[in-house]
Amino acid sequence: MTPSPEMQALLDEIRAEVRETRLYTGRAALSERVLQAFAEVPRHAFLTDVLRPAAYANRPLPIGHEQTISQPYIVALMTDLLDLEPDDIVLEVGTGSGYQAALLAKLVKQVYSLEIVAALAETARERLHRLGYGNVEVHQDDGHAGWPEHAPFDAVIVTAAAPDIPPALIEQLKPGGRLLIPVGDRYSGQDLLLIEKDRHGRVRRNSVLPVIFVPLTGAEPTRRPP
Numbered sequence: 001m002t003p004s005p006e007m008q009a010l011l012d013e014i015r016a017e018v019r020e021t022r023l024y025t026g027r028a029a030l031s032e033r034v035l036q037a038f039a040e041v042p043r044h045a046f047l048t049d050v051l052r053p054a055a056y057a058n059r060p061l062p063i064g065h066e067q068t069i070s071q072p073y074i075v076a077l078m079t080d081l082l083d084l085e086p087d088d089i090v091l092e093v094g095t096g097s098g099y100q101a102a103l104l105a106k107l108v109k110q111v112y113s114l115e116i117v118a119a120l121a122e123t124a125r126e127r128l129h130r131l132g133y134g135n136v137e138v139h140q141d142d143g144h145a146g147w148p149e150h151a152p153f154d155a156v157i158v159t160a161a162a163p164d165i166p167p168a169l170i171e172q173l174k175p176g177g178r179l180l181i182p183v184g185d186r187y188s189g190q191d192l193l194l195i196e197k198d199r200h201g202r203v204r205r206n207s208v209l210p211v212i213f214v215p216l217t218g219a220e221p222t223r224r225p226p
């Protein structure tokens, strides 16, 4: 399938931005497998009608409920950084429009995605079904607790920024697994963190890139009494 001219232009922009940010991310190019899958997901189908003309611009867009669909470059980069294999089982926290979940679904065996806003979960579930993504399950819940019934996961991707990494998400990662999460707030700034769990269960965290995400809501971290 030849990508549309709009998609082709977007892929070129993503390739260029990936090259420009290589000193941060350690990646000068995304894998062909990820780019191919990216080209096959119709981003316009995850937006409301009025925003469809902007669907292939390299920028985040509103999806209602004060939430956004991430910038295409960030979606492609995060997907690449997970180093996904066809047999993988992936957890996403923050389904939003379902766009990131659709891209993941093209690359792995099964995607489980949690969304805290009931209306967004409902719309995304219906949309993914209609578009034929049979290997994505969307559930309305607070992602802080992960999804123990389907754990452990080969990869976990969080698409909203948390003050800290929810411990359950690290626990539910397989040895050898990777977790991507933006950490920080809108004042101190956010960093995209890559957490790798080695074969012995040891955890290493690396900062990938400064980013801007909407906040992860729901369970507050435990606060010390004043």
Ligand code: SAH
Binding pocket: 063, 067, 068, 069, 070, 093, 094, 095, 096, 097, 098, 099, 100, 101, 114, 115, 116, 117, 120, 141, 142, 143, 144, 159, 160, 214, 215, 216, 217, 218, 219
């Ligand atoms: N991945 C999405 C973009 C998500 S924006 C896409 O491709 O469209 C972040 C999403 O995280 C929002 O939809 C927000 O409602 C959701 N969210 C915020 N806090 C959450 C939580 N604790 N658990 C699950 N989802 C959460």
